[in-house]
Amino acid sequence: MGKNNGATREKILDTVTELFVDKGYHGTGVQEICKAVNLGRGALYYHIGSKEQILFEISMSLLQMAHDATVPHVQTDDPPEVKLRNIARALLRHHATHGGGWQVAIREARFLSEEHQRKVVGARREFEQIWYRVLRDGATAGQWGPVDGIDVRAVLGMFNYTARWMRSDGPLSPEQIADRFVDLLLDGLKGKPADQ
């Protein structure tokens, strides 16, 4: 795909994400999408495809970006605790800059076709596996106790839920929030310093 097509594609995804944020997947008509991206129905289909395909592309491109922002931090010799802190910061930075996209991807996932749902679930599992491996490596290294799927869900629930409340103009930066969350996860409420 040529450079211009790539740019158009990205612009379409960004614009439609905003529409889906405001009106929901079912509340957004194809007519409205065409108008917002300034393309005819045929050109829209040429660039991406159906409305469902656009939702799929939005979800996959978000997961891909989160994956790409995370992987470099685990391909290091850092100890697991440092890796955990770095991937947490990367995820919340990504949430902070793509909050609308995450809200759409999380909310509207059930409207994807079965095949697309399978692919999105697969990509999400792959992303969760990165977290699971870091948590497991820390346990293996004796840095903390053994972990399983419930821990990974607890951790990712905490982080993913920030899409609902974190604002880019909030009092704490995404990195500060990530650090607070990681501290809480590592040491618990009982390990919190009294002077924080």
Add this chain to the structure above:
Amino acid sequence: MGKNNGATREKILDTVTELFVDKGYHGTGVQEICKAVNLGRGALYYHIGSKEQILFEISMSLLQMAHDATVPHVQTDDPPEVKLRNIARALLRHHATHGGGWQVAIREARFLSEEHQRKVVGARREFEQIWYRVLRDGATAGQWGPVDGIDVRAVLGMFNYTARWMRSDGPLSPEQIADRFVDLLLDGLKGKPADQ
């Protein structure tokens, strides 16, 4: 409101919750609602009101139920740790039995009128305050370190995100998951027993 009306009202909310789960708020037409609850448009409006009003009632009744299931556990002389465990179990039990409702309430909240959004946010804050007070009381009693709004959001994110993955036929009961989460919150990964 009479007994029969109450029953009708509850049945309407349950049925429409299912429709909203399947098709989303915007994907569900008033015609479809009338057909599903077997009422004419006039009778539907008489019992509840507009589609938006139904979404509002679903959200408020969920928050009210969660509130009612939680409050008895904090109006006791139990130590904060026991209170935390009990309200966590109560919330996950409620999520397990009203998962569809929670998904709708969380996803579709932005389609409520401004006035209704204000009321829902108010009710949610009131619910969050129960958690905040338990966490704060534990800190005051020296059971754990000081807490603030970030901790409350971390905790509630962890619990609320279960609406996306917890299944009533899953391998762990809601109470078991709640206990695991509370253990993690209190002691952290570093405090996890090696033999779990």
